Amino acid sequence: MAKQLMKGNEAIAEAAIKAGCRHFFGYPITPQNELPQYMSRRMPQVDGVFLQAESEVSAINMVYGAAGAGARVMTSSSSPGISLKQEGISYLAGSQLPCVIVNIIRGGPGLGGIQPAQSDYFQATRGGGHGDYRVIVYGPASVQEMVDLTMEAFDVADRYRNPVMILGDGVLGQMMEPVEFHYKPAEGLPAKDWATTGAAGRDPNVINSLSLVAEHLEEHNWRLQDKYKEATEKEQRWELYNCDDAELVLVAYGTTSRIVKSAVNQLREQGIKAGLLRPISLFPFPEKAFAQLPSSVKNFLAVEMSAGQMVDDVRLTVNGATPVHFYGRTAGVIPGPAEIIKKAKEVAGGEK
Amino acid sequence: MAELILAGFGGQGVMSMGQMLAYAGMLEQKKVSWIPSYGPEMRGGTANCAVVITDEEIGSPVVVEPDVVVAMNLPSMDKFESTIKPGGVLLYNSSLIDRKPARDDITVLAIPANEVANELGNTRVANMVMMGALLTQTGVVKVDSIHKGLEQVLPSHRQDLLEVNKQAMERGSKLAAE
Amino acid sequence: MNVVFERTPALSDRPTHYCPGCTHGIIHRLVAEALDELGVREKAVGVAPVGCAVLAYNYFNCDVQQAAHGRAPAVATGIKRVNADNVVFTYQGDGDLASIGCAEIVHAAARGEKITTIFVNNAIYGMTGGQMAPTTLEGQKTTTSPYGRKIESTGHPIQVSEMLATLPGAVFVERVSVHDVPNIRKAKKAIKKAFEDQLNGQGFGIVELLSTCPTNWGMAPQEALEWLTGNMIPYYPLGNFRSPEEVE
Incomplete structure (x- = not known):
């Protein structure tokens, strides 16, 4: 395929679609608006779903529902909106649901500004919400890398049953560079036999992060930590x-x-x-x-x-x-x- | 390596001018980047974009010291004249800017872009008059590459605009050569 | 010996954790019976709330997702938008739905999201220990309104059904009660109707069920049922506020 000149925000969106993402839930915030706007144009063309939620909080919970139902799903936002999503990200990690979250960082704290920054690194790499969990985080440096890592993010999310974050900034989101799209689906990804698709001919599936017995919850936590160890061993990129x-x-x-x-x-x-x-x-x-x-x-x-x-x-x-x-x-x-x-x-x- | 800033007010076509340059650079197998100013300033005053066209890997796409500035209105010239590298180029739209640039260490071209565009019967091609002048002065990309880019960028029902755009570039080119 | 009464298949064979006299158990059964009578247990996906019914995923014998506090309608939206053939329902209490989740329920209704909400209104936060809810009645004593709810400082209780019935996307809105057998039968009918409307692709449906909380109300179960009829029904009148037949 010939090279195209694309904005980072739009390139991420197209990469997601190429990687099989058919569900996007978002809420407007600068400087990532081109991403949901692109999705709103493209999703109907591929029989996908674009939904502008009533808030970032709702958007991430729609992601939770869609991920739990087995779909490849994405949301995007910028710093203040990502703060609002943290509750949902913690639940996604706790319930072991795969999804891709894009943060096109702007200056903070508070409402901050709209110019590019990298001041959400702690939030992204330390989990961001409550509890002992991590999100796998990629920091692309070009529009092409935004494309490649977004595609890979869906595979990695499915492999680890964990949220994956693409950490960009206003420069990467807004700039145009030549890009090419080459998606080859990863092999050997686990089947989503845990998804809530209706308990026809099988026992019910439950998507849940609640565990009221401390020892059971600890056991669950160690399982999560084992995943992060495996990711630390296998997913380092530089x-x-x-x-x-x-x-x-x-x-x-x-x-x-x-x-x-x-x-x-x-x-x-x-x-x-x-x-x-x-x-x-x-x-x-x-x-x-x-x-x-x-x-x-x-x-x-x-x-x-x-x-x-x-x-x-x-x-x-x-x-x-x-x-x-x-x-x-x-x-x-x-x-x-x-x-x-x-x-x-x-x-x-x-x-x- | 060429670092350009194209500035004007909304509707003067500086954003698409920048994109056409980047697109043409891409067709010539060069490394290119384009980045707009964004935020509240888009909703009024001056908008601008930065374009880098080079053979080497591009560092920051944000241009601080441009080789070339295209100023389509006075606030743009006020803002960017002082940032141009010594020996660089300033093209300004003399149809709308009545002051002369103060710098004497750069090449300055006054292009009456709006007047020429109006003569051609389409005031919206003022940016392409500037484009013609820019290419003749700097050679940053080939005229042919811009033509190819235009053919691709214009939707099928707007291909009739191709001719007037080409004419505008030719007029701008002539003005720059004089 | 003849079997005259059995557990309905959409209910799990597990004892619930609900307090003596609590009406959640009845409502669970009504939902399960409706799913079974419509033959949709195998395509049902429930969304459990935060609150007393947080463990509902243990009691419904169908796929369930547990949601963050108030977010069940957003989660249900995600589920339904992925698999439109699923019968998706949220099961929420009054703190979850009418306080922290007010935006989510209003917008799911406004979108006409094709899901069904089972809204259990007992005028109090149960699980956290009897705090004031958005539905707590004027003068009602709770652990955070020890002198009785004062309108002056805490405003009026929210009438959720009346509020949602103003939205065209909410095609089925009915308030019922579970304080006696005739009303329980009406409640069952309303729940089944709401699911039928979802199956017919009509839009958003909600059944508000007036319910008791003997533990946090500080009453015996029978006394609580009487308090419901004497105090809640006058402020929260029973009846249908919207149905697709009326909408059309």
Whole structure:
């Protein structure tokens, strides 16, 4: 198929449809509106369902019902709306229901702004709602990667019976880039024999997260933790760029990683051995990538569009072995290569 | 590598102009990105989009120091004139902007886009007059690629607009060559 | 020996956890009988609420999803939109439906969502310990209105059936009571009719059932039934507010 020029928000929607998603429940919020708008146009053409819910709270609970009925289902929102969805996400995780949730992050807290940010990293990677659970989170860095990861997200959600989140930001949602769609259904996905489709010729299926006996609930929790362990083992994704002889490794994901890549190129031109470690899966955090780095690395510099969130995972992974520094702009301000280069030089120079 | 900002008020076609450039770049196998300004400013004043067309991987699609600015109205020129890289290009719509740019370290082209469009009988092709001038001045993509893009972008019942768009580009091109 | 009365198949063979004198058990049975009489148990999907009926998934012998507090109509919407052939119902109490879930029920009704809601109104929060509900009557004492509900500070009790009957999407709206046998028979008829309307693709249906809570009302079961007839029915009049026949 020929390349198309598409907005990130629309590309996610088309990718979902290509991956077999036929149910979408959403609620308007900037900067992700092109996604539900696209769905409202496309779903009727593929005999799918687009429904604009009365709130984000209702939308995520419609996702719960549809996921429990066995459908591939998606919702999308932006930061304040994702906060509202957290109750439902906790129930989805507790009831082990697969779905794909898109967060096109904007600056916060509160109503915040509408410009791009990465300040929902904690919320996304730590579960976000109440209880001991995790959501598998991907942080794409291009429109093409939004497409590829969205398609994969449906398979991963079905495999683990767990919500999967696509964490974008206003830049990725709004920008247009050339994309291609290639979806090959994953093989060996488990049958959804737990879905509530009507108890014809079988015992009733129950979708439920309630368990009033503490020991039973603990057992259920350990089962969930086993899934997260398996995902941590199998689903880590990352990109290493110019890291083979790097002394300074910049760590950045999503939009920020693109800017950092430009900065790394310029640092190299100036003789500084800089590289980029780009997490693609944010939960599980790509610890394995750090193990592949050469012994020449003297410093890490995490760069984020937040006041410092992913940097905690870098610190936890590095575990004190190497200094970890941070540079961030937040609340909707996008860092430029020049300020990142300045900080990188400070860090690199400080070691000499 | 070319980083462009196209700005004007809603309805002047700066967003679609940017998309056509990105589309043409894509047809020429280049790396391209397009990103709009978004938010309340869309509901009135000035809208703009940033386009990057390059052979290398694109870092930030957000353009801070453009090589080229197209200003379709005065607020756009006020906002972006100072951001252009030294040696860069400013094309402005002299039909609507009566002040002259202050910069002397950039190439400046005054294009009476609205007047030319009106002469062609379709005021909406002012952006394509600018497009013609832009391509002749910068060569960022080929005229032919824009034509191909137009054919694809225009719905079948609007293909009759192809000709006037091409004419507008030719007129703009001539003005830039003068 | 002749068997003259049996458990209906859509009810599980399990004892319920409901308090002595509680009318939830009766209502469960009415719903199950309606499903069985219509022959739809195998395509029924229930949605259990948060509240006393949270464990309804143990009692209905059909597929069930347990929903977050108040969200049952949204969950039911998701289910029905995936499998339109399923007979989908929510089973909700007054705190769940008329307080925290007010938006969900109003919008499911407004959309004419083809689901059936069984709404159990006992004028109090049962499971959490007898707190004031949106349906608690003026002057009624609860653990959060110890001096009796005051209209001045807490407003008037919500008449859900009357409110929903204003929405064209709500094609079947009826209020019944389960305080005696003739009324229980009427309640059964209303529930069955609501399911029939769903099967005919008519739109949203709700049956509001006035119910007792002897434990949290602090009354003996018989006394509670009398309190229902003497206090609730005057404020919550019984009857049909909308039916598809009338709508057409």
